[in-house]
Amino acid sequence: MSNEIHLTTPLKTEDLEKLNVGDKVLISGKVYTARDAAHKRLVELVQAGKELPFNINGAVIYFVGPAPAPPGKPIGSAGPTTSYRMDPYSPTLLDVGLKAMIGKGQRGTAVINSIIKNKAIYLVAIGGAAVVTAQSVTSCKIIAYEDLGAEAIRELEVENFPAFVANDTKGQDIFKLGKEKYQNK
Amino acid sequence: MKKINVKEITPVIRKLFIDANYYIEQDLVDKMNEFLEIEKSETARGIIELILDNHAEAASEKMPLCQDTGVAIVFLEVGQDVQFVGGNLNNAINEGVRQAYKDGYLRKSMVDDPVIKRINTKDNTPAIIYTDIVDGDKVKITVAPKGGGAENMSEVKMMKAADGIEGVKNFVVDRIIQSGGNPCPPVVVGVGIGGSFEQCALLAKKSLLRPLDKINEDSVWAEVEEEILTRINDSGIGPMGLGGNTTALAVNILSKPCHIASMPVAVNVQCHCHRHKSIVLE
Numbered sequence A: 001m002s003n004e005i006h007l008t009t010p011l012k013t014e015d016l017e018k019l020n021v022g023d024k025v026l027i028s029g030k031v032y033t034a035r036d037a038a039h040k041r042l043v044e045l046v047q048a049g050k051e052l053p054f055n056i057n058g059a060v061i062y063f064v065g066p067a068p069a070p071p072g073k074p075i076g077s078a079g080p081t082t083s084y085r086m087d088p089y090s091p092t093l094l095d096v097g098l099k100a101m102i103g104k105g106q107r108g109t110a111v112i113n114s115i116i117k118n119k120a121i122y123l124v125a126i127g128g129a130a131v132v133t134a135q136s137v138t139s140c141k142i143i144a145y146e147d148l149g150a151e152a153i154r155e156l157e158v159e160n161f162p163a164f165v166a167n168d169t170k171g172q173d174i175f176k177l178g179k180e181k182y183q184n185k
Numbered sequence B: 001m002k003k004i005n006v007k008e009i010t011p012v013i014r015k016l017f018i019d020a021n022y023y024i025e026q027d028l029v030d031k032m033n034e035f036l037e038i039e040k041s042e043t044a045r046g047i048i049e050l051i052l053d054n055h056a057e058a059a060s061e062k063m064p065l066c067q068d069t070g071v072a073i074v075f076l077e078v079g080q081d082v083q084f085v086g087g088n089l090n091n092a093i094n095e096g097v098r099q100a101y102k103d104g105y106l107r108k109s110m111v112d113d114p115v116i117k118r119i120n121t122k123d124n125t126p127a128i129i130y131t132d133i134v135d136g137d138k139v140k141i142t143v144a145p146k147g148g149g150a151e152n153m154s155e156v157k158m159m160k161a162a163d164g165i166e167g168v169k170n171f172v173v174d175r176i177i178q179s180g181g182n183p184c185p186p187v188v189v190g191v192g193i194g195g196s197f198e199q200c201a202l203l204a205k206k207s208l209l210r211p212l213d214k215i216n217e218d219s220v221w222a223e224v225e226e227e228i229l230t231r232i233n234d235s236g237i238g239p240m241g242l243g244g245n246t247t248a249l250a251v252n253i254l255s256k257p258c259h260i261a262s263m264p265v266a267v268n269v270q271c272h273c274h275r276h277k278s279i280v281l282e
């Protein structure tokens, strides 16, 4: 089930409609980091009708709180954090143009429905493979909420960032399909 | 009485936490390679290879294996003929944690108040310290930084004696299956059985320290471990929950006597980033 597909941000619906769960994607371009605390603030901005700190149209959000960058490196270790904690916030952001989320672990029904409705995708990066993942980041700058430390929003420039399609635009869910395929095998 | 100056403890703790975060133990690498041989999913094999690659990169780049460098858990086994001098032991340990997380470029993940304020303490303190008093005049220190993703999938259940061994097995298997991809499988499953509400949780955590190439000394529990492991790996969850045969690398059980009315069981979930380092101060 695995194809390797290159994606460049900002993402377009046509690019995403071709993807199927299990596909390996390599992302290049800008990716924004956000965890629980930053999501809370972003959703409050949307609800208040205010501008977000980055252009969310076609954007990719990576659920990560990186380790501090050692000298000479753009970023420290940077693997994904567990996604279900962002479930209360993701549909609001998908509705205003967010196209992809990168995290780990399964998503709730409301998020999956919002992914289908907005023709977006959910990608899984490899948790704990945080040094290898960080190696695809070429630059990193904090663009909002510096007070949140590891949870501040960072703009990452990435090159061939590896991830797997877990929920596609058609509503397929790898957490169901993968399990069924290998159960008792 | 042997005297140990607590000032000697600080640099020891500092080094143990940095090393635990940069260098994975060989038993974990060996286990991953064992599963790589039998894994049927190509995606899953790719993930396992990436994790093994990450071990090598972390060591050579001197970077933490995972960005979640964990809550700083410390186990002390203190010989009863030892006297600590020169200051407060807990303060010396916390100073070691502070230095490790700053100097080792490790992430600071502790908040001061768990609910209301949740302000980051900015130095990853306080450490969580458990002390056992043992015979002799040595001190064994084990550090085990524990990430939030896997810890959040853990559970304690006060079961009934009538639930029996089948009840215990089902509880453990279900806990891991319900966790799905959240705790970064392949996981190591720590199980504590017996004692009291809090002791079984601590047993579950301590069981994770058993080397992965050692089977349970009690053959009855060894069999139970084997059966639970097989059932978990038959679930098909696989690495990161994307499907495959490698969901858990090992199941480790520790048990203790308990009250006639009780049968507490705890499952402490540990991700493949199975970090711990020990030293004995002679």
Ligand code: SF4
Residues within 6 Å of the ligand: A079, A080, A081, A127, A128, A129, B066, B067, B068, B069, B146, B147, B148, B149, B150, B182, B183, B184, B271, B272, B273
């Ligand atoms: S569960 Fe483990 S490997 Fe996964 S992000 Fe947390 S500490 Fe890292």
